Amino acid sequence: MALARKRATGEPIQVPEKIAVSLIVNGVERRLDVAPWTTLLDALRDHLDLTGTKKGCDHGQCGACTVLADGRRINSCLTLAVMKDGAKITTIEGLATEGVLHPLQQAFIDHDAFQCGYCTPGQICSAVGLIAEGKAKTADEIRELMSGNICRCGAYPNIVAAILQAMGQS
């Protein structure tokens, strides 16, 4: 019944099929045509085949979709690809350089900071953002500023240890 609810005017609207968008994804310009309602997350996964970024809750509550947009960590499920036209997007696929893991990727392995791994790309992208922000100095502050990334396996102590290790290297 809810789905049958009409718009206030009841008038049909003209919707453009696709809008041309340019994203700099992991350093490479990618041009794509997306519907206005395509989230950045869906654009990455379904249009650009970058499936490292995960869809967990799709409502900004779990953090699995975390990517960096112009260097800042965001929930890619809660922004539209058209709104990010021209932005530099970094996903988990863009962190390693020339076959060498990013220090956070290596730290997550060193500390066994995951079990199933589904939240891990979001955790790592979020931690990259956290370290760039430079606000977290203590384990308490890491826990607080990583609270937007849920780990249902409960690997939190090891995630905090991994981030502390990477912070020590940066």
Add this chain to the structure above:
Amino acid sequence: MINFQYARASDVADAVRMMAADPTAKFIAGGTNLIDLMKEDVERPSRLIDISRLPLNSVEETADGGLRIGALVPNSDLAYHPLVAQRYPLLASAILAGASQQLRNMASTGGNLLQRTRCAYFYDTATPCNKREPGSGCSARNGLNRMHAILGTSESCIATHPSDMCVALAALDAKVHVAGSAGERAMAFTDFHRLPGTTPQHDANLQPDEIVTAVELPAQGFAKNYTYLKIRDRLSYAFALVSVAAALELDGNTIKQARLALGGVAHKPWRDTGAEAGLRGQTANRATFAHAADLVLRDAKGLAHNAFKIELARKVIVRALTQAARGTPQSQSNKKIR
């Protein structure tokens, strides 16, 4: 999510014009609440007017020693802005008590004001809700209402306003600047949000084609004696059961001026100027604070599941005023309450 058109506004006037021409459109800035509501089919705009690129993203000092915060300043940038951290730490603390860093990086100042309630019945399109479908009834009143309001409720609606930032802005006596077809105007922060009455579909005293352009803070920031104390079901990343923004100006142990606003208890940030007046001239001690709490909660009404909030609010008010008087504000990373 429903199909919609997308347009980018070139300036504020253009945004207002586009909205006036299409009343079923919505402005989008950070998108953190609107896109979620669109995915839930609660919001069904015909068009999104993207205002995220408008030049409303600066924090500037005003002639009278205050701050003017552009409506598009992200929540995280505002919390960490040196002038906010130094002169308005109550605001910084409240912002950092809300959401997650990812969301704070996206969410705008204006959007924080205009976020909708998180009442589960408002989100669930299968249930009646006067805020979503005026006249359909309130499912929360006789439903699961543990999270709901205890002050200023109506038969129509018992939803709470979810913001932490707005509780601090109410306490700090901020002003909201808006622009619309009829021109620009400013209003006191406490006049911006409204009580539900018989029209809970309206959260704010804003015309359909008006856009928030800035929030202005007066010079006095209460940077010495303040706290934002938020009580919730988990230690981080959860909405408030009860939160209190408290700020004091002390002369020795005598209260010269007090500010007291609550979150999680009403349809709007609940500032009580009567209780503030009652604190003035009094000695800063537990009995004074308990009396203020009694004043704030004198008309509080509990329902089946949320009556605990009345006693909780009483304790949080006393503890928050104690923290403010001692000059030991609540840490938002170490959550131990002292």
